[in-house]
Each structure stands twice: as structure tokens, then as C-alpha cells.
Amino acid sequence: MALLTAENIQVTFQTRDHAPSHALRGASLTIQAGEIIAILGESGSGKSTFAKVLAGARLGGAQCVGTLRFKGGQWGSVGSRSSADVGARGIAMIGQQASLVLNPFLRARTQLAEFVQAHGVTRQQIAGRVHELLEVVRLRPAERYAAKYPHQLSGGEKQRLSIAMALACGPEIVVCDEVTSSLDTVTEAEILELFSSLRAERRVSVLWITHNPLRVRNFADRVAVMYAGRFIEIGPTANVLDSPLHPYVAELMRCAKSGISVHEDRKGARLASIPGAAPDAFESFAGCSFAPRCAEKRDTCAQKAPENASTEGRGEVECVLYER
Amino acid sequence: MKYVFHRIAHTVVLLLAVSICSFLLLTLAPGKPFDEMRTNPRVSSATIAAERTRYGLDRPIVERYFYWAKGLLHGDAGFSFSYGMDVRSFIWAPTRNTLLLTITATILAWLISIPIGIWCATSNGAIDRVTGLATSLLVSLPEPFLALCLLYVALRLKYTPIGGMSSLDFDAFSIGGKVLDLMRHLFLPVLILVFAILPVLVRHIRASMLDVLRAPYIEAARLGGVRRMRVIWRLAAPAAANPIFPFVGFSIGYLLSVSLIVEVIMQWPGLGPLFLESIYSRDLFVVVDVVLLSTLFMVVGNLIADLLLYWNDPRIRLS
Numbered sequence: 001m002a003l004l005t006a007e008n009i010q011v012t013f014q015t016r017d018h019a020p021s022h023a024l025r026g027a028s029l030t031i032q033a034g035e036i037i038a039i040l041g042e043s044g045s046g047k048s049t050f051a052k053v054l055a056g057a058r059l060g061g062a063q064c065v066g067t068l069r070f071k072g073g074q075w076g077s078v079g080s081r082s083s084a085d086v087g088a089r090g091i092a093m094i095g096q097q098a099s100l101v102l103n104p105f106l107r108a109r110t111q112l113a114e115f116v117q118a119h120g121v122t123r124q125q126i127a128g129r130v131h132e133l134l135e136v137v138r139l140r141p142a143e144r145y146a147a148k149y150p151h152q153l154s155g156g157e158k159q160r161l162s163i164a165m166a167l168a169c170g171p172e173i174v175v176c177d178e179v180t181s182s183l184d185t186v187t188e189a190e191i192l193e194l195f196s197s198l199r200a201e202r203r204v205s206v207l208w209i210t211h212n213p214l215r216v217r218n219f220a221d222r223v224a225v226m227y228a229g230r231f232i233e234i235g236p237t238a239n240v241l242d243s244p245l246h247p248y249v250a251e252l253m254r255c256a257k258s259g260i261s262v263h264e265d266r267k268g269a270r271l272a273s274i275p276g277a278a279p280d281a282f283e284s285f286a287g288c289s290f291a292p293r294c295a296e297k298r299d300t301c302a303q304k305a306p307e308n309a310s311t312e313g314r315g316e317v318e319c320v321l322y323e324r
Numbered sequence: 325m326k327y328v329f330h331r332i333a334h335t336v337v338l339l340l341a342v343s344i345c346s347f348l349l350l351t352l353a354p355g356k357p358f359d360e361m362r363t364n365p366r367v368s369s370a371t372i373a374a375e376r377t378r379y380g381l382d383r384p385i386v387e388r389y390f391y392w393a394k395g396l397l398h399g400d401a402g403f404s405f406s407y408g409m410d411v412r413s414f415i416w417a418p419t420r421n422t423l424l425l426t427i428t429a430t431i432l433a434w435l436i437s438i439p440i441g442i443w444c445a446t447s448n449g450a451i452d453r454v455t456g457l458a459t460s461l462l463v464s465l466p467e468p469f470l471a472l473c474l475l476y477v478a479l480r481l482k483y484t485p486i487g488g489m490s491s492l493d494f495d496a497f498s499i500g501g502k503v504l505d506l507m508r509h510l511f512l513p514v515l516i517l518v519f520a521i522l523p524v525l526v527r528h529i530r531a532s533m534l535d536v537l538r539a540p541y542i543e544a545a546r547l548g549g550v551r552r553m554r555v556i557w558r559l560a561a562p563a564a565a566n567p568i569f570p571f572v573g574f575s576i577g578y579l580l581s582v583s584l585i586v587e588v589i590m591q592w593p594g595l596g597p598l599f600l601e602s603i604y605s606r607d608l609f610v611v612v613d614v615v616l617l618s619t620l621f622m623v624v625g626n627l628i629a630d631l632l633l634y635w636n637d638p639r640i641r642l643s
Contacts, residue, residue, distance in 0.1 A: 055547055093547060100540040104639060105562040114558060118549040149638040162544075169548050 001072055003033040003205055004054070004091075004173055009066035011049050011059060011229075013281075021281040023049040023062065025229035025289075028308075031173060034203040036195070038216035038237070040252065041226035042278050047209045050226070051175045054207065055093035092166035096178040098158040101165070102150035108134070108161055109146035115168035133164040137194065156187035163194070173205045174198075181211065192219050213241055213256045222315070225249045228279050228289035235315020245317040248274070248290045288320070296321065327640070331630050335623045339616065343396075346615040347389050350608055356381070379403060392609065402609025406602065411613050415598075419617060421489060422587065422594035426579045426621070428510060429517035433575060437522055441529025442564075445537060446556055452530075459523035467582045471516045471589045484511045487591040513583070513590045520582050521575055528571055529564070536564040562636055569633045576625030580618055 011024040024046045031037060041047050052059055054068070070091075095101055103111055112130045121129050134142035137160040150158060159179060166174055176195070180188035196219060198204045208220060216223065216237065223240040225233045225248070233246040244250045251274045276293035279285065288294070291301040298320055309322040376382050380391060392402050401411040444452045462470075478486050485491070489509050490502075497505055536542060537560055545555050587596030595614050602610035634640050 057543060057547060093544075095540065095544075097540075101544040103541045103545075103559055103563065105566075105637065106559070107638075114545065114550050114554060115548045118551060118554070149642065151639050152642070165544065165548065 002030045002069070003035075003071060004031040005067075005069040006030075006050075006054065007067040007069070009050065009053055009068075010064070011046075011053060012063045012065075013060070014063065019282050019284075022229055022284075023281055024053070024066075026066075027226070027230055029224055029231055029234065031205050031207065033172065033205055034199055035222065036199055036206040036208060036220045038208045038210060038213075038220035038223045039226060040210065040213050040216075040223060042252075043211075044278060044281065045226040046229040047226050048177050049229075051093060051177045051207065051209055054173070055091055055175050057093065090170060090172040091175065092169055092171035092173070093175040093177065094159075094162050094166045094179050096181055098155070098162040098179075099150060101162050102158060104150050106149070107146065108139075108148050108150075108153075111161075112146075112164060112168055115165050119169050129168075133167055134161075136167060136198070137161070137164040138190075139164070156183055156190070159183060159187070159191060160194070163191075167198070167204075171204065173207065175207045175209070177209045178211065179208075180215075188215070195219070213253060217241055225252065229281070230289070230318065231316075232290070232319070233315065233317045235311075235317075236313075239314050245311065245314065245322060246290075246319050247294050247296045247321075251293075288318075327634055328631070331627055335627060338623055339619060342619045343393065343612065343616055344389065346612050347392070347608075348385070350606075350611055351385050351388075356606060379405070392612070401613045404602075404607050404610050406605045406607045406610070411609050415610070415613060415617075418593055418595045418598045421592060422580070422583060422596070423621070425510065425513055425517070425587070425592060425594060426576065426583050429514045429521070429579050429583070430575050432514060433518045433521045433525060433579070434572075436518065437525035437529055440522075441526045442533050442556060442561075444526065444530040445533035446552075455526065455530075459526050462519060463523040463527075467516070467520045468585055468589065470519055471586050474512060474516050474519070475589065478512050485509050486512060489593055513586050513592055516586050516590075517579050517582055521579055524578075525571060525575065529568055532564045532567045533560065535567075536560045539563065565636055566633065569629045569636065570626075571629075572632060573622065573626030573629040576628075577622040580621055 006027065006029045009024050009027045010022070013021040013023060015021055027046065027050050029037070029050075039047050039050070049059070053064060053066075106114075109127075109130050112133055113126050116126055116129045116133070117123075130146060131142045134140070134145050139145040139157060139160050145153075145157070145161075150161070153161060163174075163179075174195075180191050183191065192215070195204075195206050195208070199206060208216060210216060213223070220237045222234060223237050224231045225240065225244075225246065227248050233240060233244060233249045235245070240249060241253060244253055255273055274293055279289050279292075285291075285302075287300070287302040287304050288297070288306050291297050294301065301320060304320070306318045306320050307323055308316055308318050309324065310316050311322060373382075380388060383391070395402060399412065401415065403409070404411050404414070407414060440455065444455045465473075475486055478484050485508055489506070491497075491505050491509075494502060494505055533556075537556075539560075542555060542560055545559050550559065583592075583594065584596035584599060586592065587594040588600060591597070595617065598610065599614045601607075602614065
């Protein structure tokens, strides 16, 4: 049984001077226990909004439609859940800028204690649990880091502390929204390794949102690629990265790989990019959202939305090329 | 510690500047001490000149200032021409009365405005709108008008005394009776002062709290399942307090200036009536001393605000 199933999640922001802005247009994803899924996509494709929906974060009065099932039990409409449900049911979220989620006025141990205390830990157990969490995220020696304020920590240490705070509620799923994008390569590798061990030791599922497809090769079990508010391809990491099915994903991987192979070309060679621009959230379309930019488009692509097609052993894809 | 010394040094420089300015302005202002004696035909101009020489008023202004400042350093606050005695011998009682009024009002105003401000920030809807309307109304009322309105209400209700600081038979009361009598007399002037500052404090506390409640670390705590009351009081309150601390100094200064008016209206024997009287009679040293005392209170208020900020914010404390 899947740990979490998100079905047809739609998020629409109503604006006064514009048409409705569609951040998510029917995103569906299933997460298994102990699984690491990387979510890829361009800026504005809806990755962060999807993360917020799962974590129960405030979406500024947006209209949310869709269904979430946690361990088979239905949570109902995504807009109706309270944040307390999320904390209690075990989904934690970690954001891009750790310094923003750390309270600058409180020591690390006080912040962690507040999170720990909220999840049924007795007063006598708090100090031990705080120590354990700091050890888990490798902020050692824990006693020294427990007494520090956020401004006394480096970027990587702050991110580790924010991970400890997320783990304080004993989550079964951790949603990481571009957690390492502001960190150096070495610290990024350490954080990835930390999540791998968390998965191995605690069977925590991780939803890893990133811009960098190449970084997740040895980290994620599956990769889900988002475009214009929908998942257009979900499959095993090696398949999606090396032999993608969807034309957009193929282009995306070509761009990602061109970034590292550009030195092989002559000086002045241009980095690869996808022609055209991704549709903005105000746009409405009847057919495939990628059709205007697609080199392999068919006559029906602009009129008919593609259906979700399962391919044997290679995951799911939304493209007419694979419809039967 | 360096921070504290820096602030104290700053305070000394400020007091020096204020004393020079007030001394200079009052000396240069039209009218001089003993001028009212000129209207008395029985006092000769030679007598007036002798009086002026006696008190050193014929000396150059710089010399007079240094003479007064030197005396102040030795605890001598100058001489009152109207009272015919040293200022220090009678200024303590009105100072104590003004401080009693101002400090009581400041503490009460903060104690009332903190829960109201937080309540408004955390409860959406009718409560916030009604409080917003009430504070807008209160903030637009001039303090003397507010004082007269409350005085009128007190006059009709006849529950509290409407003037003075004690009853006529105050000396006959027991200690408990004296405290009760003082509290009854304090009630109305304190109420006026609290009403004067309350809307300003409530609005700032509300705005600061709203700002902090939108911060990502508060959202993270909410998502982490931390209970609402813990989020408000343990996580948001210290952060929201930071921009509020400067208002501690402001509230003391503001209430002190309003109390000077209220004291005159309510016949409270504080610095207000003394200040007004001294200006009318060109009692130079009394005016300068009262100005200096008021500055000192304001500076102490700001110092308290700075120390609170220093204590609350680890980024300042540990930098």
C-alpha cells in the first residue's frame, strides 16, 4: 500500500486584475514508504506549490481541489486540512533558506524543544531527544550546537538544524524544497548522504525538489518531472535521466547535460536551451501544455490533452506518443 | 558591557546639550527674573539691580551657566527667585508625584496594550475591526479634550475624586487607608494617561505581531505541530518585542509630556503646575531644572528600551 497518494491536485490563485492563476493543474503522485522521489522542473512549474499542499502550508487564499490519501485513509479535500493534522500525521517540510525557518531569538535547543514537546515527549525526555536529533543530523558535539543561536551557525549547519527540526515531529515523509540550492557542493553532498542514511535507518520517505537532475542520480529511487502544473513523466531515476520518454524531459536532460559538456565544444559555443517559453499560470489550453515547444508534436496535440500512459518498467508518461 | 557604557556616555552628552540649549533659550527669551518688580512703584531700580547682582544675573551668560552646572554637579540645582529658596529643597516632592503618576500609567498602559495588541493580531475579523476603530477614535482625540471628557464622566459618577492627590483628612488615615486614598486620587489622571497612549501601543504591538506571525519560522512551527499559544507566546513574542522596545522610551517621554497638561487640569501637585508657574514668573533655574529632569526621565526610558533590546536580541548581545 502506498504511503501517500496525491490525486488530481489543482491549486488556483484568484487575482483581482488577472484571470485565475493555475499553479497546479491536476498533479498526481504516489509515494511509497522509504522511497526517495526527486521532483524536477523549471521555475514556475508548480514544484513548490505541490510541496506546500502536501505539507499543509498556507497558500494565501488559493482554491485547492484534489484528494490526498495517507496510508489508505482519506484526508479529504486538500484545502480543508489543518496544519496540526499534518504535523501529527507525519509530513514535514524543509525549505530552501534554512536561515528563514530558524527563530533568530532562540537557541538551537529551545527551538528543537518546542517541536519535540509538541509531539508527546515528556518534560524529562526533551533534553535527551534534542541531543539525539542533533546527533542524527551530525551537529556534533551536540551540547555545543544546542547552545548556539542561528546567527552563530554556518549555512550548512543552519540547514542541518532545520532538518533536525523537521525530524522532531517523527515524520514518515520529509518534503525538501530545494534544500541544497544555496549550499556549496561538498555540503550538498553531505546533506544528500544524510537523507540517504535517514531513509536507510528510519525508513523515512523523501520528496526531493531540485533544479539539478544530475545531482539525484545516485540518490533518488524515482524521478517525477513537472511541467505547467502536472507530472508529465514519473519513472525510475536511471530511465528518466538517461532515456526519457517525454519530449520535454528529453530536452530538459539535454540542457542539463550540455552544462557539463560545453567545454568539449569550442569556446563561444552556446549552452543548450529549449526553444519557446513555458506557459505561464494564467494561460489556459485544451491540449498538451508542451505542444507549442515540442519538436515531435502531432496534429491532435494542441486540441486533446494527453492521457496518462503506463509503460512496462519505465514508469508513467503523459504524451500522445505513448498512448495506445 | 561596552554597549552599556556607550549608551551611558551618550546619555551624559545628551544631558549636557539639553542643559546648554534650555539655559541659552531661557536667558535669551524676552523677560527677565525680577521684571515683575519693576511694576511695583515702591521698589526702586537700584534695589532690583542689587537683587540681580546678588544672584549673579549681571554676569555673562557663559559664566552663569558654568556656575550653575558646577553647582549641579555638587547637588545644588540653583535658586528659585519666586520661592526664595534652593530649588533642590522643594523640587523632590513634585518630581516624586509626577514619577508616581507617569510610571503607574506607563506600566498599566503596557500591561493592557500587550494582550489587546496580540489578541487583535491573532484573531481575524470583528474583534480586530472593532479595536481598530476604537484606537483610531482615541488616537484622534487631543489629550486635553480626553481629560475633560473623563473629568466630566467622573464628575457625574461621583465615584472617584476629580482633583488633587489626597483627601483633606489624609494624615488621619492608617497606612492602608492612605494607600487606598492615593489610589483613588490616582485613578482618574492615570486613566487619562493610559487612554492617551493605549491606541499607539496597541497599534504597534498588533502590527509587529502580525509581521512576525507571517515569518517563515512561525509557519514552520505551525506546520511542525507546535500549539497555537506556544507559537504566539514562546516563539513569536520575543521576535515581535524587538521593534516594540523603542516604544518603552517613547511611552515614558510621551506620558511625561501629557502628564504635565493632565497635572494642571487635575490639580496634581507634580512638575506640570510647577513648570507652568516658573515660566510665568521667569524662574530660570526651576525651568531649566524641570526641563533637565524631564530629559533625564526620557533618557532613562530610552536606556531601559536599549537594555531590553540588548537583553532580548542575541544578535546584538553576542555580536
